[in-house]
Amino acid sequence: MGRVKLISRFLEIENCRSLAVYEAHGGYAAARRVVAENWPMDRIISTVKASNLRGLGGAGFSTGGKWGFVPRDMEGPKYLVVNADESEPGTFKDRHIMMNAPHLLLEGLIIAALSFGAEEAFIYIRGEYFEPYQVLKKALDEAEKAGYLGHNIFGSIRSLEVTMHRGAGAYICGEETALLSSLEGFKGWPKLKPPFPAVKGLFSRPTIINNVETLSYVPIIINQGPEYFAGLGVEKSGGARLFGVSGHVNRPGIYELSLGTPLSELIYEHAGGIKDGRALKAVIPGGSSCPVLTAEEAEKINLDFDSLAKIGSMLGSGGVIVMDETTDMVRVLLRICRFYANESCGQCTPCREGTGWMTRILERIISGEGSFRDLDNLVDISGMILGNTICPLGDAAAMPVMSFVTKFRKDFEARVKASATVKM
Amino acid sequence: MSDSSAKMVKTVIDGKEYSFPEGMSIFEAAKSVGIEIPHYCYHPGLSIAGACRMCLVEIEKMPKLQISCYMKVAEGMVVHTSCERVKRARQAMLEFHLVNHPLDCPVCDQAGECGLQIYYMTHGLYFSRLGENKVKKAKKAFPLGPYVMLDQERCILCSRCVRFSSEISKTSELGIFERGDRSELDVFPGRKLDNPYSVNVVDICPVGALTEREFRFKTRVWYLESAESICPGCARGCNIYIHYNLKRPYKNQGKRISRLKPRYNPEVNNWWICDEGRYSFSFVDKEDRLLKPLVRLDGTPASPGWNDTLAQAAESLQSTAATTKGEMAVLVSGRLTNEELHFLKRVFNEQLPGSRFYFSALTPYPETEDNILRKKDKNPNTRGVELIGLGPGSADIGSLGELKSAAREGKLAALYLAGHDPADLPEPEGAEWAEILANVPLVIYQGTNASATSLKAHIVLPAAAFAEQEGTVTNFAGRVQIQRCAFQPAGDSLPGWEILSRLGEALGGEYKLESARAVFQDLALNCPAFAGLDYDKIGSAGIIYK
Numbered sequence: 001m002g003r004v005k006l007i008s009r010f011l012e013i014e015n016c017r018s019l020a021v022y023e024a025h026g027g028y029a030a031a032r033r034v035v036a037e038n039w040p041m042d043r044i045i046s047t048v049k050a051s052n053l054r055g056l057g058g059a060g061f062s063t064g065g066k067w068g069f070v071p072r073d074m075e076g077p078k079y080l081v082v083n084a085d086e087s088e089p090g091t092f093k094d095r096h097i098m099m100n101a102p103h104l105l106l107e108g109l110i111i112a113a114l115s116f117g118a119e120e121a122f123i124y125i126r127g128e129y130f131e132p133y134q135v136l137k138k139a140l141d142e143a144e145k146a147g148y149l150g151h152n153i154f155g156s157i158r159s160l161e162v163t164m165h166r167g168a169g170a171y172i173c174g175e176e177t178a179l180l181s182s183l184e185g186f187k188g189w190p191k192l193k194p195p196f197p198a199v200k201g202l203f204s205r206p207t208i209i210n211n212v213e214t215l216s217y218v219p220i221i222i223n224q225g226p227e228y229f230a231g232l233g234v235e236k237s238g239g240a241r242l243f244g245v246s247g248h249v250n251r252p253g254i255y256e257l258s259l260g261t262p263l264s265e266l267i268y269e270h271a272g273g274i275k276d277g278r279a280l281k282a283v284i285p286g287g288s289s290c291p292v293l294t295a296e297e298a299e300k301i302n303l304d305f306d307s308l309a310k311i312g313s314m315l316g317s318g319g320v321i322v323m324d325e326t327t328d329m330v331r332v333l334l335r336i337c338r339f340y341a342n343e344s345c346g347q348c349t350p351c352r353e354g355t356g357w358m359t360r361i362l363e364r365i366i367s368g369e370g371s372f373r374d375l376d377n378l379v380d381i382s383g384m385i386l387g388n389t390i391c392p393l394g395d396a397a398a399m400p401v402m403s404f405v406t407k408f409r410k411d412f413e414a415r416v417k418a419s420a421t422v423k424m
Numbered sequence: 425m426s427d428s429s430a431k432m433v434k435t436v437i438d439g440k441e442y443s444f445p446e447g448m449s450i451f452e453a454a455k456s457v458g459i460e461i462p463h464y465c466y467h468p469g470l471s472i473a474g475a476c477r478m479c480l481v482e483i484e485k486m487p488k489l490q491i492s493c494y495m496k497v498a499e500g501m502v503v504h505t506s507c508e509r510v511k512r513a514r515q516a517m518l519e520f521h522l523v524n525h526p527l528d529c530p531v532c533d534q535a536g537e538c539g540l541q542i543y544y545m546t547h548g549l550y551f552s553r554l555g556e557n558k559v560k561k562a563k564k565a566f567p568l569g570p571y572v573m574l575d576q577e578r579c580i581l582c583s584r585c586v587r588f589s590s591e592i593s594k595t596s597e598l599g600i601f602e603r604g605d606r607s608e609l610d611v612f613p614g615r616k617l618d619n620p621y622s623v624n625v626v627d628i629c630p631v632g633a634l635t636e637r638e639f640r641f642k643t644r645v646w647y648l649e650s651a652e653s654i655c656p657g658c659a660r661g662c663n664i665y666i667h668y669n670l671k672r673p674y675k676n677q678g679k680r681i682s683r684l685k686p687r688y689n690p691e692v693n694n695w696w697i698c699d700e701g702r703y704s705f706s707f708v709d710k711e712d713r714l715l716k717p718l719v720r721l722d723g724t725p726a727s728p729g730w731n732d733t734l735a736q737a738a739e740s741l742q743s744t745a746a747t748t749k750g751e752m753a754v755l756v757s758g759r760l761t762n763e764e765l766h767f768l769k770r771v772f773n774e775q776l777p778g779s780r781f782y783f784s785a786l787t788p789y790p791e792t793e794d795n796i797l798r799k800k801d802k803n804p805n806t807r808g809v810e811l812i813g814l815g816p817g818s819a820d821i822g823s824l825g826e827l828k829s830a831a832r833e834g835k836l837a838a839l840y841l842a843g844h845d846p847a848d849l850p851e852p853e854g855a856e857w858a859e860i861l862a863n864v865p866l867v868i869y870q871g872t873n874a875s876a877t878s879l880k881a882h883i884v885l886p887a888a889a890f891a892e893q894e895g896t897v898t899n900f901a902g903r904v905q906i907q908r909c910a911f912q913p914a915g916d917s918l919p920g921w922e923i924l925s926r927l928g929e930a931l932g933g934e935y936k937l938e939s940a941r942a943v944f945q946d947l948a949l950n951c952p953a954f955a956g957l958d959y960d961k962i963g964s965a966g967i968i969y970k
Contacts (some may be wrong), residue, residue, distance in 0.1 A: 346607030356605035360556040384516035
């Protein structure tokens with residue numbers, strides 16, 4: 001348990017953006033091996049399954065399991081889509097990978113494509129990530145020139161065309177089915193499931209959508225063996241991931257930890273503790289949509305999927321937002337709420353209307369016009385959204401409200417009491 | 425919809441086990457056993473949006489509530505449509521729909537038939553807890569096209585209209601723009617909602633966002649009564665409701681018909697009608713309706729009442745037949761009902777043997793056609809004319825051209841026009857006919873409205889319009905359908921079959937029948953094409969002749 005250097009090893013190598021440097025450090029060995037040894041799809045899938053790698057975009061679904069869902073007996077094209085639309089507030093890990101180790105992502109992409117027979121892949125990159133786009137595009141060109149992408153990859157009979165597509169600034173397009181709508185040229189609206197993209201995805205073809213970080217672990221797993229990766233961390237929730245720490249810590253940044261590492265170790269050891277020696281107040285463990293943890297919870301919790309699920313939160317995208325005792329929880333919640341209200345696509349009613357409604361209630365509380373009833377209403381409204389929407393954005397907007405108002409009720413009550421005093 | 429070969433699955437809904445065809449949605453399955461699930465975005469004729477979330481139901485073994493419009497029944501599935509959890513969710517979804525709704529029901533045309541009002545009464549009934557300002561939107565009372573008005577604030581963004589325009593009219597004028605609660609319905613830049621089916625979006629709009637420009641502010645919907653009918657606009661015979669207002673005659677300048685609405689018939693028009701058909705009713709309440717029988721035999725017009733008029737008509741016809749060698753011509757229209765056609769044929773064949781029938785499908789309306797609903801033939805009953813033996817293809821039925829030459833050559837002694845206004849046809853036809861009619865010694869006109877033709881006629885017999893009489897029409901595919909009587913004929917006008925039966929009596933025959941139903945049964949006895957058809961079995965959906 002603790003800090004590991006799997007992806008971060010590459011992030012720390014100077015100029016690992018270049019193909020030559022990446023290869024000098026063992027890059028493309030895994031992809032080359034899979035192609036040269038002509039690994040059957042099942043072998044790739046079972047290897048990744050055995051590694052226990054889970055989707056690191058936020059949902060935490062078994063990666064190998066997902067690849068295995070693609071129907072084998074279907075004629076015609078299948079697609080791999082890389083979700084590089086990293087936009088969850090507090091999350092900035094994929095950007096580092098694309099900026100510093102783009103070939104690691106591309107190598108993972110090749111192996112993933114081979115696992116279910118995709119000959120065409122798309123990288124959907126957040127529009128604001130212009131620099132990462134340029135770096136990744138350059139790496140892509142290099143890899144194509146070297147014959148690792150395009151026709152006859154690594155001199156084999158296989159082909160893999162990669163197309164990059166820049167998003168236009170909508171958070172919702174990071175939701176996988178909205179991403180597909182956007183990529184198809186439609187408004188970025190999520191689609192109803194089932195069918196799941198693995199069966200009917202991009203242009204109605206079987207499609208696998210993987211997060212940047214998830215794919216970047218694949219070459220490492222092939223090289224070091226799935227047992228090694230699975231053996232990191234704790235039983236049932238093995239492996240490692242990048243945690244992006246932001247907020248009131250002395251050393252914000254990216255830290256790669258094996259799963260199961262205590263959150264306190266991340267905050268106090270790796271991130272250098274709370275700024276100016278102040279006390280911890282709250283932590284959002286995995287991007288702004290994850291239910292917030294109190295200081296007490298944060299001190300005790302281990303960073304793995306199951307531990308966080310047990311206390312009603314999530315590991316999410318690994319974006320750890322640390323808040324100290326000076327934090328105004330009402331303002332933080334308004335900031336989060338406003339984000340989701342802005343980014344709600346508007347397709348389904350509870351999210352479209354509820355996110356704006358909750359935001360306006362919070363604005364009223366902050367303006368000094370709040371009441372105790374507003375607090376109950378906030379919890380109730382978030383409960384009315386939760387689980388009732390087409391896509392997880394509704395849940396993402398509801399969970400912070402529910403957890404903030406419930407766990408930090410005193411902060412909210414103080415705010416509405418103060419406003420009551422003013423009114424009298 | 426469900427073919428018998430489909431595999432059946434057993435699903436429990438609200439405690440009762442049923443068998444449903446595999447692939448059926450929970451919503452449709454529930455509906456088929458009499459359980460109505462509230463909904464806004466779902467429409468059986470459109471793709472599934474899953475947006476409104478009103479139709480959430482609980483399915484055992486699934487942690488979240490599921491939308492019943494999208495989820496399909498499955499073997500062993502247990503569904504609850506009205507447990508407390510579902511009821512609470514419905515209330516919640518309704519509350520969300522109303523967060524930014526302006527609640528301007530007192531000035532909204534949809535009031536009385538609005539999905540928000542209805543579900544508030546059936547599923548809502550909560551106290552308001554909205555202290556917030558509503559999102560303002562720009563386009564209120566904004567014309568989207570020639571017939572449809574948009575109010576963006578009333579819109580609940582169910583996307584039915586958007587789906588209609590892309591899936592049914594295939595014109596794709598509409599879209600939803602912006603995001604979140606700023607989302608708004610609009611036409612795409614530079615477009616208008618101007619397609620032959622545009623007003624259907626008003627029918628399927630569950631709220632007051634899309635309203636009919638023609639109908640706005642004319643009548644409150646709760647004053648409207650409804651009659652089942654068939655659109656008189658073309659050979660398709662779309663099923664419609666006539667919405668009419670007799671309760672507040674001072675509204676809408678005394679016009680009785682307020683609007684036509686499509687009536688679902690999967691064999692004919694599904695849920696839709698075209699705009700041309702929808703607005704084909706204006707003649708019914710027009711000022712130029714013929715209200716009294718008119719005799720103009722010696723140049724000066726007189727209105728001696730029905731008995732005298734028909735007696736004079738009979739006498740003129742008989743004396744003309746007796747004294748001249750000229751032809752007795754009858755111009756038959758596909759706008760007449762089967763009952764009118766039947767008596768037209770019987771009366772002239774039996775009482776004035778030697779009369780010759782002519783037929784023309786020509787109307788003053790443009791011959792628009794597409795592969796959705798509209799048919800080029802703008803008569804609702806041309807097929808009926810053919811089946812009764814008065815149309816092209818039947819022996820000795822003349823064409824319009826032949827009638828013209830006969831009239832030009834002075835061969836016509838008398839012309840009986842029923843449902844035809846040849847002098848009102850588009851030029852050059854119209855002017856030509858005005859001239860022709862002037863040369864026929866006896867012109868008898870049976871019709872609803874004053875026209876260039878009726879002005880030339882020596883005897884004018886005012887007929888009831890389609891909404892004022894009962895009758896059957898046969899659509900292009902041979903489906904016999906009933907136009908029900910919504911209200912009494914205007915003035916002294918009479919149903920066409922009654923005019924003909926009384927004329928027949930005046931001519932010395934026996935035609936006393938009590939109703940359109942009785943005439944139809946007489947038709948079924950006398951006309952092989954209609955043999956065996958029973959008026960009482962026609963029903964709402966019509967029957968196809970064998």
